[in-house]
Amino acid sequence: xxxxxxxxxxxxxxxxxxxxxxxxxxxxxxxxxxxxxxxxxxxxxxxxxxxxxxxxxxxxxxxxxxxxxxxxxxxxxxxxxxxxxxxxxxxxxxxxxxxxxxxxxxxxxxxxxxxxxxxxxxxxxxxxxxxxxxxxxxxxxxxxxxxxxxxxxxxxxxxxxxxxxxxxxxxxxxxxxxxxxxxxxxxxxxxx
Amino acid sequence: xxxxxxxxxxxxxxxxxxxxxxxxxxxxxxxxxxxxxxxxxxxxxxxxxxxxxxxxxxxxxxxxxxxxxxxxxxxxxxxxxxxxxxxxxxxxxxxxxxxxxxxxxxxxxxxxxxxxxxxxxxxxxxxxxxxxxxxxxxxxxxxxxxxxxxxxxxxxxxxxxxxxxxxxxxxxxxxxxxxxxxxxxxxxxxxxxxxxxxxxxxxxxxxxxxxxxxxxxxxxxxxxxxxxxxxxxxxxxxxx
Numbered sequence: 001x002x003x004x005x006x007x008x009x010x011x012x013x014x015x016x017x018x019x020x021x022x023x024x025x026x027x028x029x030x031x032x033x034x035x036x037x038x039x040x041x042x043x044x045x046x047x048x049x050x051x052x053x054x055x056x057x058x059x060x061x062x063x064x065x066x067x068x069x070x071x072x073x074x075x076x077x078x079x080x081x082x083x084x085x086x087x088x089x090x091x092x093x094x095x096x097x098x099x100x101x102x103x104x105x106x107x108x109x110x111x112x113x114x115x116x117x118x119x120x121x122x123x124x125x126x127x128x129x130x131x132x133x134x135x136x137x138x139x140x141x142x143x144x145x146x147x148x149x150x151x152x153x154x155x156x157x158x159x160x161x162x163x164x165x166x167x168x169x170x171x172x173x174x175x176x177x178x179x180x181x182x183x184x185x186x187x188x189x190x191x192x
Numbered sequence: 193x194x195x196x197x198x199x200x201x202x203x204x205x206x207x208x209x210x211x212x213x214x215x216x217x218x219x220x221x222x223x224x225x226x227x228x229x230x231x232x233x234x235x236x237x238x239x240x241x242x243x244x245x246x247x248x249x250x251x252x253x254x255x256x257x258x259x260x261x262x263x264x265x266x267x268x269x270x271x272x273x274x275x276x277x278x279x280x281x282x283x284x285x286x287x288x289x290x291x292x293x294x295x296x297x298x299x300x301x302x303x304x305x306x307x308x309x310x311x312x313x314x315x316x317x318x319x320x321x322x323x324x325x326x327x328x329x330x331x332x333x334x335x336x337x338x339x340x341x342x343x344x345x346x347x348x349x350x351x352x353x354x355x356x357x358x359x360x361x362x363x364x365x366x367x368x369x370x371x372x373x374x375x376x377x378x379x380x381x382x383x384x385x386x387x388x389x390x391x392x393x394x395x396x397x398x399x400x401x402x403x404x405x406x407x408x409x410x411x412x413x414x415x416x417x418x419x420x421x422x423x424x425x426x427x428x429x430x431x432x
Contacts (some may be wrong), residue, residue: 114408114416121233121397121406121418128401132381148398155397159235 003035003043008068008076011053015067018044030130030140032147047072094154098161109165117158124151195262197358197389198224198247203256205242205412216242218412219256224391226357229384231392231400234409240393241362243409247391248281248360249273261357278307282351282359284380286366288343290335290350296322297331300350309354321349325379341372345379352383359383359390365399377402 010016010024022040025033044066047053052072056065068076094116101107127148130136136144205217217239224230232240245251246258249265258265261280265273282303283289290299300318305311322331325345335343344364351359361380365373373396381402384390392403400406406418 117408118406118416118418121400124397124401125403125406125418128398132378132402148401151401152396152398163235 002079003039004047005076005079006033007040007043007047008052008072008079011066011068012073012076015056015065017063017065021066027137028139030136030143032143102165110162113158113162113165117155120151120154120158124148124155127151194226196223196225196259197228197261198222198391199257199259200243200247201257201259203246203253203258205239205246205251206254215412217246217253220412220414222407222414224358224389226387226389227384228405229381229390229392229403231394231403231406232409233394233397233400233406237411238409239412240409242412244360244362244391244393247358248283249277275307278303279354280356280358282353282356284344284347284351284359284361284364286363288335288340288347288367290343290346292335295332295334296327296338296346296349299335299346300353303350303356304354307354317353318349321353322346324383325349339372340368341375344368344372344376348376348379348383352388357387357389359388361390361392363394364392365394365396373399 006025006029007021010021010028016024018040019037021044022035022037025035025040044053044055048055048066050071052069052075053066054069056067058064098109098112101109101112127144131141131144131148200220200222203217203220203222204215207214207216220239220243222230222243232243234240242251246253247260249258249260249268252266260276263276263280265276268276290296291302294302297315297318300321301311301314304314304317309317319331322328322345325348327342327345327349330338330342333342335346338346347364348359351361359380364380365376368376377399380390380392384404392400394400404419407414408416408418
């Protein structure tokens with residue numbers, strides 16, 4: 001997540017002080033990506049250098065209010081107009097971990113998958129409890145749902161990995177035998 | 193102390209014999225207390241449906257004990273089992289299973305009437321149950337005049353009407369869009385928060401997230417369980 005665009009988006013609402021930007025950022029994203037004040041001021045300095053925000057006069061308390069410039073507005077619009085692509089995101093540690101696990105002798109990959117699934121599900125339950133709290137604003141609700149859908153995708157992918165691993169461990173021809181046994185079981189069950 | 197709504201002790205179910213025997217469940221232990229929502233997840237053939245059928249007394253365990261509200265199903269006569277099913281267990285299915293020629297309130301009142309509750313009283317209880325699932329103004333609609341989400345709400349009202357303590361839900365959101373599915377889960381959750389117990393079979397992780405506990409089944413056995421123990425603040429701190 002780019003702090004740069006986060007700050008520009010907040011400044012598009014109204015000019016703000018640095019500490020105010022930090023608070024607003026936390027409120028909007030439900031503290032999912034907390035910023036420290038240092039990050040805020042460093043980013044503001046860069047945005048000012050690039051002409052995307054302008055610092056106002058210091059007030060009596062020595063505070064400076066920042067405002068978005070036209071160049072900043074256009075940069076922000078471009079950000080909203082451009083889809084996020086996978087290469088912009090950090091590398092997926094879990095995918096890399098599993099890819100390596102299948103190559104290292106003695107690693108119980110199915111157990112790695114199951115442990116991850118239970119852990120991801122626990123996170124899902126925690127997020128769902130937050131959702132049940134129900135007093136979040138619309139922005140926070142959208143962020144929560146984004147995180148829940150990402151966890152859901154991860155669990156579906158883990159289910160898929162488990163199936164692939166099981167087939168690989170049975171070897172060729174096992175699929176048909178397994179399917180025949182399952183079909184027999186279903187028939188027997190249905191007869192009852 | 194109140195008995196668990198559902199208790200399964202070392203339950204196995206084997207279909208067929210000898211070489212053709214298929215172990216649908218193997219030594220399963222599962223307890224669901226009043227107020228709890230427990231989700232069961234697992235791939236096709238892992239034993240989810242068998243588990244629900246045994247919990248609802250629609251199938252018999254090959255070994256082990258299944259108790260509903262403290263009563264062991266294996267020790268009951270057929271008629272006593274039928275009574276227990278009517279009074280203690282409610283079902284929610286993927287395709288709602290409402291009777292098309294009955295209105296919403298008549299559908300909800302039906303299990304009570306089958307249990308010889310007087311019609312007026314049954315209808316009154318059904319109206320309360322429909323109000324509780326947010327269908328206050330729609331009591332007299334026929335299922336065809338209701339949306340999928342509303343029909344599933346009627347089904348949930350039917351499952352809990354008359355104080356039945358155990359709801360068995362088999363993919364209740366399977367036919368619904370994402371947002372409506374969430375609303376149905378929120379409703380099931382709220383029924384549990386009011387004291388019902390529910391066993392939810394689902395393949396959707398986001399919906400299982402509403403449960404207090406999530407049980408993972410593989411090849412007829414529980415391989416793991418997920419349950420949240422963190423406070424929301426601690427969880428968010430962990431995410432950072």
